[in-house]
Amino acid sequence: MSERPAAPHSAGFAALQPIERLEFVRLFAPLAILGFLASRFVHVEHWLTTVGFVVPQRAVSDYRQPLYIPPIPVWLAFLVAIATVASGFATSLGYRTRWTSGVFAGLLGYLALADRLEAFTVNKLGTAVALALFASPAGARFSIDAWLRCQREPDTRLATHVHWGNVRFFQALLVFMYLASGIAKAKGDWLSDPNAIWSHLHDSYQTAFTHFLAIAVPGAAFTVFQYLTLAYELGAPLWFGVRRLRLVGLAFGLTMHATIGVMFGPVIWFSLLMMILLFACFAPLRWLARPLQGAWAKITETAGANSSSLAKAARG
Amino acid sequence: MARKARRSEPKKRKEAASAIQVAPSPGPRWLRLGLGVVGALYIAGVFIEGAGGGRLDRFVPRPVLFFCQIAALFPRAATYRIEYRAEGLPCQGPAFEVDVRPFFPIHADDKESRFDRALHFYRNDRPTMEALESYVMDRYNLREQVKIGGMLFLSLRIPIPAPGSAFPRYERAPLAGFPKEQRKVWYATARDVVNRRCGGGDP
Numbered sequence: 287m288s289e290r291p292a293a294p295h296s297a298g299f300a301a302l303q304p305i306e307r308l309e310f311v312r313l314f315a316p317l318a319i320l321g322f323l324a325s326r327f328v329h330v331e332h333w334l335t336t337v338g339f340v341v342p343q344r345a346v347s348d349y350r351q352p353l354y355i356p357p358i359p360v361w362l363a364f365l366v367a368i369a370t371v372a373s374g375f376a377t378s379l380g381y382r383t384r385w386t387s388g389v390f391a392g393l394l395g396y397l398a399l400a401d402r403l404e405a406f407t408v409n410k411l412g413t414a415v416a417l418a419l420f421a422s423p424a425g426a427r428f429s430i431d432a433w434l435r436c437q438r439e440p441d442t443r444l445a446t447h448v449h450w451g452n453v454r455f456f457q458a459l460l461v462f463m464y465l466a467s468g469i470a471k472a473k474g475d476w477l478s479d480p481n482a483i484w485s486h487l488h489d490s491y492q493t494a495f496t497h498f499l500a501i502a503v504p505g506a507a508f509t510v511f512q513y514l515t516l517a518y519e520l521g522a523p524l525w526f527g528v529r530r531l532r533l534v535g536l537a538f539g540l541t542m543h544a545t546i547g548v549m550f551g552p553v554i555w556f557s558l559l560m561m562i563l564l565f566a567c568f569a570p571l572r573w574l575a576r577p578l579q580g581a582w583a584k585i586t587e588t589a590g591a592n593s594s595s596l597a598k599a600a601r602g
Numbered sequence: 603m604a605r606k607a608r609r610s611e612p613k614k615r616k617e618a619a620s621a622i623q624v625a626p627s628p629g630p631r632w633l634r635l636g637l638g639v640v641g642a643l644y645i646a647g648v649f650i651e652g653a654g655g656g657r658l659d660r661f662v663p664r665p666v667l668f669f670c671q672i673a674a675l676f677p678r679a680a681t682y683r684i685e686y687r688a689e690g691l692p693c694q695g696p697a698f699e700v701d702v703r704p705f706f707p708i709h710a711d712d713k714e715s716r717f718d719r720a721l722h723f724y725r726n727d728r729p730t731m732e733a734l735e736s737y738v739m740d741r742y743n744l745r746e747q748v749k750i751g752g753m754l755f756l757s758l759r760i761p762i763p764a765p766g767s768a769f770p771r772y773e774r775a776p777l778a779g780f781p782k783e784q785r786k787v788w789y790a791t792a793r794d795v796v797n798r799r800c801g802g803g804d805p
Binding site: 302305325326328329332333338339340341342344347348349350352353384395398399402403404405406407410411413414418421422423426427443444445446447448449451452455458459462463464465466467469470471473474475476479480481482484485486488489490491492494497500501504505506508509551552 | 621634642644652664677712760
């Protein structure tokens with residue numbers, strides 16, 4: 287799924303992967319997750335402490351309360367919020383990435399489990415993404431860690447590739463997520479009810495754009511969008527598995543998530559997270575490499591105008 | 603020409619290979635393999651949970667399974683527009699709407715509010731509804747002059763407009779404006795409990 291030459295000892299699915307894909311996830315996914323959490327952290331005392339409403343401990347664990355975690359003191363809740371924001375930004379910037387991504391993953395896991403009322407796809411998927419970054423060599427390039435390494439070891443050569451699992455995990459996760467969603471929708475109402483999307487346009491998620499579209503676009507257009515979405519999700523292994531179809535899948539996926547983001551208010555953060563993962567996983571490599579390398583060159587040259595080692599690092 | 607190109611091919615491949623610098627994955631080989639297996643199992647869990655094909659809760663601990671439940675958003679069409687509301691039961695006089703938004707400031711105006719989520723997930727769970735009643739009642743009585751001795755939690759089931767028809771922009775309207783047939787009561791404090799709470803003066 288990459289355009290760069292593979293190392294001689296590997297090929298196909300197990301080929302080495304360009305590091306840009308992994309670093310793109312590391313750079314931007316934490317920001318989407320923090321964006322989602324921001325509106326909750328503003329009132330963190332209403333989330334994690336007894337200042338707000340707390341669901342009592344249930345006698346038996348179920349899907350709503352898989353693990354009971356008691357409320358924490360207000361000061362600790364603020365500390366958790368600050369630590370999550372700090373570790374999220376540090377992961378994004380690539381500062382002590384191994385440690386910060388581990389802390390970020392741990393805190394996201396706690397926040398998702400602490401209270402079902404605030405557990406959404408973004409913080410559950412976000413936990414998995416942060417854990418995957420923790421277990422990968424993320425931060426080896428386009429990061430503060432890489433920048434510091436170049437300062438310490440002027441002759442160092444920064445990584446260009448990672449082992450296949452570090453990228454294939456995200457790619458496979460996306461494809462199987464879409465496929466599962468498509469099957470669930472097909473088993474649900476999306477084949478039998480032509481107004482499945484239309485029916486979701488009317489509640490408190492509705493934005494001005496949704497309302498405008500709903501009254502300006504013929505009802506049949508939403509039915510067409512519904513079947514296209516279903517075809518996209520059910521066909522995900524095809525769209526992303528066949529190289530010639532990948533750009534079509536990418537374009538449709540990005541458009542679909544952007545549309546969902548602007549039509550369903552708070553869902554914007556989920557849409558952004560999915561768009562970041564989609565782009566990192568399946569965009570042509572040059573679309574990732576050029577902006578990343580350009581930005582890296584500018585940053586390192588600016589930061590180290592007088593340092594030949596940084597200029598060398600900028601050239602990669 | 604073709605022969606020349608063929609001769610230069612191994613050289614190019616060698617150059618490309620030497621330009622490749624692989625960032626090592628952390629940990630020893632057995633750990634990396636283990637992590638690979640965990641990753642594959644996680645993806646399988648996401649797929650099975652999303653597609654609804656299995657009962658993974660029989661094998662997988664619930665806290666782990668929780669993180670696999672991320673696919674399959676909105677598989678069903680909405681039959682109504684649902685809104686959750688609350689009414690206060692005063693010591694004297696009829697019930698009246700209590701605006702709970704100040705007590706649930708996180709996403710107060712949309713369905714990601716903790717009040718909406720509590721009713722969405724736990725509306726049939728009496729202990730949680732009692733805890734919610736106590737929380738809302740306490741907060742309300744602290745702020746308002748007219749005290750309440752009980753709560754009523756209900757959902758509004760508002761019909762969805764016909765496809766393609768014009769309809770007004772979503773707006774939260776007062777509960778009094780909705781007909782009785784659009785209301786579904788999920789929890790109500792018994793009258794004798796309200797009377798008992800009101801018995802010793804204001805609750």
